[in-house]
Amino acid sequence: MKKPLVAALSSLALAGLGATPATAAAHTTAPHTAKAVKATVDFAGTVSLSNCSGSVIRFPGSADTDPALVLTNGHCLETGFPDPGEVITGQSSSRTFGLLNSAGTKVATLRANQVVYSTMTDTDVTIYRTTTTYAAIRNSYGISPLTVQDTHPVAGTAIKVVSGYWKRIYSCNIDGFVYRLKEGDWTWKDSVRYTSACDTIGGTSGSPVIDTATGKVVAVNNTGNEDGQRCTVNNPCEVDANGTVTVRQGINYAEETYNIPACFTTGNKLNLSAAGCTLPKP
Secondary structure (H helix, E strand, O other), X not given: OOOOHHHOOOXXXXXXXXXXXXXXXOOOOOOOOOOOOOOOOOOOOEEEOOOOEEEEEEOOXXXXXXXXXEEEOHHHOOOOOOOOOOEEEEEEOOOEEEEEOOOOOEEEEEEEEEEEEEEOOEOOEEEEEEEEEHHHHHHHHOOOOEEEOOOOOOOOOEEEEEEOOOOEEEEEEEEEEEEEEEEOOEEEEEEEEEOOXXXXXXXXXXXXXXXXXXXXXXXXXXXXXXXXOOOEXXXXXXXXXXXXXXXXXXXXXXXXXXXXXXXXXXXXXEOOOXXXXXXXXX
């Protein structure tokens, strides 16, 4: 996991670079489309946390009047890492986020009032509800949220990993998908593997992974293999469907987000029983 910097001295601090390449899942060929104008990918809509990165997100069905949501990693949760199998919903929070403009300048402080959803099981996500709306943020600061894509990402896609903590943007491609990514006691499913150019570091945890063609969020940055160790904390390993383990030092990973929108209904309300929702349940 990518280490949250405030927890850097903890024995469980997340920090990560790489792991191994497992057999890629089904989505392996990038579509051949005519050259289109690429979306502008900058810092607008990203946030800095005390120890991680994140972004203000909306779903395809979200309304401007809905409470704004912030996406980061499960391992960035202020109360500590969720245990394997643990799913947290509706937990009170007063966490703050530094809202960045396109240049990476902090223009406002957003505040959470709830941890809507957090887990490190199958995926590595925390979603906060803030005390303001998308419309209020746009009216006050001219900043729109990032939209979460609701379809599976595609191998070969050009992406940018945008870190609000470091105010740094990494550019690479989706190298493939990992059947199971195992790190310490945690296991994640169908993870995104980057090509080597995205050499993300501690503090980039929770950064949105953005498709440069659409400007949409396709994953959330979370880990990598630092030392070449096998399946240990800060040294995730890839496990394929046959149980074969591969380790690749220096390669980094993210967790897909396409399955999140189906779990949110009118008013950005979480509904883990909604049709099509596959997120782990408490």
